[in-house]
Amino acid sequence: MVTIEVLGHGCANCQKLEANAREAVAMAGIEADVVKVTDDAAIAARGVLTTPGLVIDGEVKSSGRIPAAGDIAEWLSAG
Amino acid sequence: MRTLAFPRSQLPFWPTVALGVVAWSIAWFAAWPFSQWLAFDLLGLAPGSSTGEAVAFFAYDVPKVLLLLLGIVTLVSFLRSYVPPTRVRAALAGRGVVPGTVAAASFGIVTPFCSCSAVPLFIGFLQAGIPLGVTLAFLISSPLVNEVALVLLWGLFGPQVALLYMAAGLSVAILGGLILGRLPLERFLEPWVLEVRAAGGGTDVAGVVPSTEERLREAWASTRDLVRKVWPWVVLGIAVGAFIHGFAPTDLIVSIGGASNPLAVPLVTILAVPLYAGAAGVLPIVEALLDKGLPLGTVLAFMMATVAISLPEFLILRRVARLPLLAIFLAVVVSGILTVGYLFNALGL
Numbered sequence: 001m002v003t004i005e006v007l008g009h010g011c012a013n014c015q016k017l018e019a020n021a022r023e024a025v026a027m028a029g030i031e032a033d034v035v036k037v038t039d040d041a042a043i044a045a046r047g048v049l050t051t052p053g054l055v056i057d058g059e060v061k062s063s064g065r066i067p068a069a070g071d072i073a074e075w076l077s078a079g
Numbered sequence: 080m081r082t083l084a085f086p087r088s089q090l091p092f093w094p095t096v097a098l099g100v101v102a103w104s105i106a107w108f109a110a111w112p113f114s115q116w117l118a119f120d121l122l123g124l125a126p127g128s129s130t131g132e133a134v135a136f137f138a139y140d141v142p143k144v145l146l147l148l149l150g151i152v153t154l155v156s157f158l159r160s161y162v163p164p165t166r167v168r169a170a171l172a173g174r175g176v177v178p179g180t181v182a183a184a185s186f187g188i189v190t191p192f193c194s195c196s197a198v199p200l201f202i203g204f205l206q207a208g209i210p211l212g213v214t215l216a217f218l219i220s221s222p223l224v225n226e227v228a229l230v231l232l233w234g235l236f237g238p239q240v241a242l243l244y245m246a247a248g249l250s251v252a253i254l255g256g257l258i259l260g261r262l263p264l265e266r267f268l269e270p271w272v273l274e275v276r277a278a279g280g281g282t283d284v285a286g287v288v289p290s291t292e293e294r295l296r297e298a299w300a301s302t303r304d305l306v307r308k309v310w311p312w313v314v315l316g317i318a319v320g321a322f323i324h325g326f327a328p329t330d331l332i333v334s335i336g337g338a339s340n341p342l343a344v345p346l347v348t349i350l351a352v353p354l355y356a357g358a359a360g361v362l363p364i365v366e367a368l369l370d371k372g373l374p375l376g377t378v379l380a381f382m383m384a385t386v387a388i389s390l391p392e393f394l395i396l397r398r399v400a401r402l403p404l405l406a407i408f409l410a411v412v413v414s415g416i417l418t419v420g421y422l423f424n425a426l427g428l
Binding site for chain 2: 007009040041043044045047048049050051063064065066
């Protein structure tokens with residue numbers, strides 16, 4: 001099962017990213033866990049400096065921007 | 080050609096971009112004639128009359144400011160995607176304090192800043208061994224010298240004012256960073272921050288590198304979001320500016336805000352703090368005030384205060400630092416702004 005982490009504090013951008021991530025999971029038709037990470041130390045520990053950040057199975061896919069659901073779905077199917 | 084598995088917009092990309100640029104240019108050059116026509120032909124107002132001038136100002140400034148925002152924020156966001164904070168951090172780590180502070184302040188200009196990013200950024204920098212003063216210089220300049228403000232200043236007042244604002248903002252950030260770096264502020268950091276810093280790490284993480292087309296799409300998307308959030312304030316600000324332009328008596332403005340009133344600079348700085356509606360909304364007001372004789376130093380102080388002293392950002396930074404550090408930080412930034420305001424007025428700029 002794929003783990004998708006959405007890094008951020010819950011501002012509008014992070015919520016949008018989470019929504020896009022969930023939509024992408026539906027688009028890609030795979031099983032995935034979407035987890036919100038709001039702890040600052042944890043966010044920095046993953047090497048993300050600008051929230052919102054997206055991590056798929058431990059790999060940072062984007063930070064500081066909100067990739068479209070289509071883009072996230074591509075990453076999910078490729079990985 | 081990469082085949083995309085998932086749907087994207089069907090429009091061909093680069094032709095759409097070209098078309099957009101053409102449409103923008105047409106709108107840009109049509110704005111002035113349009114405003115004159117609207118106020119004096121269509122509505123039949125008299126040129127030089129209060130109402131006529133106010134309406135013309137409004138009809139000209141609304142398209143002008145919105146076009147500026149759309150066009151140049153997109154361009155700047157696109158260019159900025161090449162300087163992500165992870166790269167900035169790598170460049171700053173291991174530098175001496177003074178060059179580091181100058182570099183940090185300069186990088187702050189080209190780096191985007193969302194207040195929700197303040198904490199990860201702060202910790203990430205400290206983790207990489209970047210000194211506190213240098214980190215703070217970055218935190219001061221990043222929201223202070225932001226491209227929205229620079230773009231609007233350039234468009235409304237010309238390049239000299241925009242460059243002066245940038246120079247002023249840099250000075251506040253560099254001097255602030257140097258002073259703060261000298262003070263024993265580490266003991267006001269939250270203990271968990273010190274632990275994270277001691278643990279080190281802070282390795283560069285590249286993530287997925289976007290293509291040119293993706294960068295441009297992102298830049299346009301974030302510009303659209305920004306303009307969508309900001310345009311009511313812009314229109315409101317322009318309406319107030321138009322009113323001042325047409326109706327407010329010059330003497331009144333100058334007597335309150337003019338160079339002869341020593342309290343003008345602190346007054347506008349205090350007024351600016353709750354006005355965190357962003358540079359876009361405030362600038363049209365500023366334009367009208369400058370027109371009426373408000374001195375540049377006072378205006379710059381007002382502008383910097385609206386963007387630099389953000390209550391949301393301070394609340395967020397509360398997570399990493401205790402109140403004394405935040406208070407000292409605020410005091411240094413405010414002093415810097417006041418100094419710049421007085422200095423510019425004194426120099427008669």
